[in-house]
Amino acid sequence: MSAYDHAVLALYFVFMLTISWVFRRFISDVGSYFRSGGQVLWWMAGGSAFMVSFSAWTFTGAASRAYLDGWPIIVIYFANAIGFFFNAAYFGPRMRQMRVITSMEAVRQRFGRASEQTFTWIIVPLQMLSAGIWLYGMGVFFAAAFGFEVRTTILITGLCVLLMSLLGGSWAVIASDFVQVLILIPITIVTTFLAIAHIGGFSTVVEKLSTTSFDPGKLFSDDFLIFWCIAILLKQFLSTNNLNDASRYLCVKDGSHARKAGLLAGGLFLGGLVFWFLPPMIQSATGADLAEVFPQLSKPSEGAYFAIARTVYPVGMMGLLAAGIFAATMSSMDSGLNRNAGIIVKNLYQPLLRPQASDRELLNVGKASTVALGLLVIAVAIFYSEIKDLSLFELMLKFQILVSLPYIVPLVLGLIIRRTPGWAGWSTLLVCFAVSFITTTYLDIDWAAGVFGTRDGVTAFERQNWEQGIGVFTITTAGVLWFLFTRRFYNRAPAAQREEIERFCTNIDTPVDYAREESAPASDDRQARLMGWLCIPYGSIVVLMALIPNPTIGRLAFIFCGATVITIGTLLVRFSRARPTPADRHPEQP
Incomplete structure (x- = not known):
């Protein structure tokens, strides 16, 4: 990278810190620190929702599969778009209408105190592990870009993210996410067009990739690929429409803004499919040996996106790409830190330790929690960097399916199937975790090959297709059946619990009247003017x-x-x- 690239990256860091510094003035209490006082407009919320679902993993682990296997990786991001369109059609407005500060408060309303504590103690640590994967993915990219050692890169970039998320709370997180969209989208479009021009034009791209990356025959030649595609569509629907991820809409003014935010996020995912994955596919057609290009990476294919960018970029543009990669992970990590710090304050510290705590005390505890969680994520990412035999692609999807999906399933069903007793939440979680363990232990690829047979042996991707697909279907099926079974006991639940559930259901069906319900005056023009x-x-x-x-x-x-x-x-x-x-x-x- 040239001096221009380093200058661009330094400018980006200064700009992000400036956003955090400017938006700190919007913070007046715990509600504004953790959910922006419910004032955020749809265009900021939609950009943030998109960026939170996006990370450096797209340009490392996902790009690796695009480089090695072609188009199937696009299914994940297409499924993200579908999930956000369901947000817009149904879930997003109802999430805002829950009228809470943290997602775990909604869990308490729907399932009771026992489920609130169960989900809190499980979700917060697991989300820190997930954030560690995002940070590790960014460390891999920056190590390839700068030639630094991965652990050093993780430490430096992790501390930068921590500082930015600490300064301005959820206002700074959402505002920086929106600006990061404006950085990321143009630079990926430019990368794609320059890569196409480099290889000789679009007709050359089609000619070189038609029998490899673009080959639709993979659906029938790759064992279990159709199975995997259907499973991923289901998984991403669940991942984008559950109570835990309601935080992306708790910050908006009302249900109408939530609906527009979902449409924007879905549209961005749908529009970006080509621009994120065509460059690494083109890199596969160049014939370059990535092991020689990136000897410092344990999985050289994870540097495919950077390899083509380094080949085609003008002087100075690599710094913009590095800023975009940093933005992709920063948005996932800082929103996770803010959200989980809010859960610790509102669902652990206040109810269990300090019920009478002042707003100032809760705000200080929230900031301290942000620091502690940030340092924990950095430590987790460094630990992941020591695992040599697990790719980023496999690490992320294994975690999301076998670890995260068991707690996501009941948090989706709680919004769709309303009249179940409180214990339906935590009991369904336990059932799903048990099924996840059984699936991992017994229903592996050897079992599948014995039952269904294979055409010509099992490749690494076919193994992933089966293991990820079977995990989604067994966990989801078991969770749905058990949750439906608990409906038989709803009328036996305590009257107070049934009243709380009915109140929750009434809330999510009642549109928010911002002028009547929120004490702070709307800041629509102020948001637009500052961002502009x-x-x-x-x-x-x-x-x-x-x-x-x-x-x-x-x-x-x-x-x-x-x-x-x-x-x-x-x-x-x-x-x-x-x-x-x-x-x-x-x-x-x-």
């Missing part, structure tokens, strides 16, 4: 990078990326009020 004036100077600096000595196509790439950010920023400023309100001139300080 943050975007315009950043985009202008990117446009000025066109002055770096580069071929014409390289200069145009910088202009395109910068102009995209400027255009969005200008639109935001234009559609906000020209004159600040008194509340804007004298923001309430924490």
Whole structure:
């Protein structure tokens, strides 16, 4: 990387810290620190929801499968889009209408105190393990980009994310996520077009990849691939429509904004499919030996995206890509830190230790929890870096299916099947974990090969197809059957518990009236104006990078990326009020 690239990356870090510093003024209490006071507009919430579901794993582990196996990886991201469209159609508005600060408060309302504590003590540690995977994925990429040792990279980048998420709470998290979308989308579009031009045009791409990466015959030639595709569609639906992930919509003004946010996130996933995975597929057609290019990586294929980018980029653009990769993981990690710190404060510390704690005390505990959780995630990521025989792709999906899915299933069913007793939540979780263990232990690929047979032996991807697919179906089926079984006992539940469940059901069906229900005045114009004036100077600096000595196509790439950010920023400023309100001139300080 050149000095220009390092300068661009340094500018990005400064810009993110600036966002955190500016939006700290929006924090006045625990509610504003952990859910932005329920004031966030749809375009910020939708951009954040998209980025939270996105991480550096897309450019490392997922890119590795695109490089090695072609189009099947796209199924995961297509399924994400479908999941968000279900958010827009049904789940998103109802999640906002739960009227809580943390997702575990909603679990308490739906399933009772026992389930709240059970899910809290299980989910928070597991989400820290998941965040460690995201951070490890970013460490792999930065190690390839800079030639640094992976653990050092994890430590440095992890501390940067921790600082940014600590300063501004959920306001800074959501605002930075939105800006990160504006950085990530243009740079991936540029990467794709430059890669296509490098290999000789789109017709050449089709010619070279038609029998490999683009081959639809894989559905029938790869054992268990159809099975895996269906399972992933189901898994991603569950992963994007459960009570634990309600936090992405608890921050918005009302159900209408939640619906629009879901549509935006789904549209971004649907539109990005080609731009994220065509570059590593093109890299596979170049014939380069990635083991020689990245001798420091235990899985050289995880550097495929970076390899093609390094080949086609003009001077200075690698810094923008590095910023985009950092943005992808930062959004997942900082939102996770903020969300889990909120759960610790509102679902552990306050109810169990300090029921009468002041708002100031809870805010301080939340910040301390953010620091502790951030350091834990860094330690987990360093631990993952020591595992040499497990790829990022397999690590992420194994974790999501065999570990995360058991607690996700009851949190989806609780929104769809409403009249079950409180113990349906924690008991379904235990059933799903038991089935996950049985599936992993006994229903492995050797069992499948013996029962169903294989065409020509079992490849690594066919093994993953089976193990991931069977995990989704057995866990989900067992969870649904058990949850339905518990309905028989709903009328035997205590009257107070049934009243709480009925109140929960009434809430999620009742639209939010922001003006009547929220004490703080709306900050619509203030949000748009601040975001606009943050975007315009950043985009202008990117446009000025066109002055770096580069071929014409390289200069145009910088202009395109910068102009995209400027255009969005200008639109935001234009559609906000020209004159600040008194509340804007004298923001309430924490």
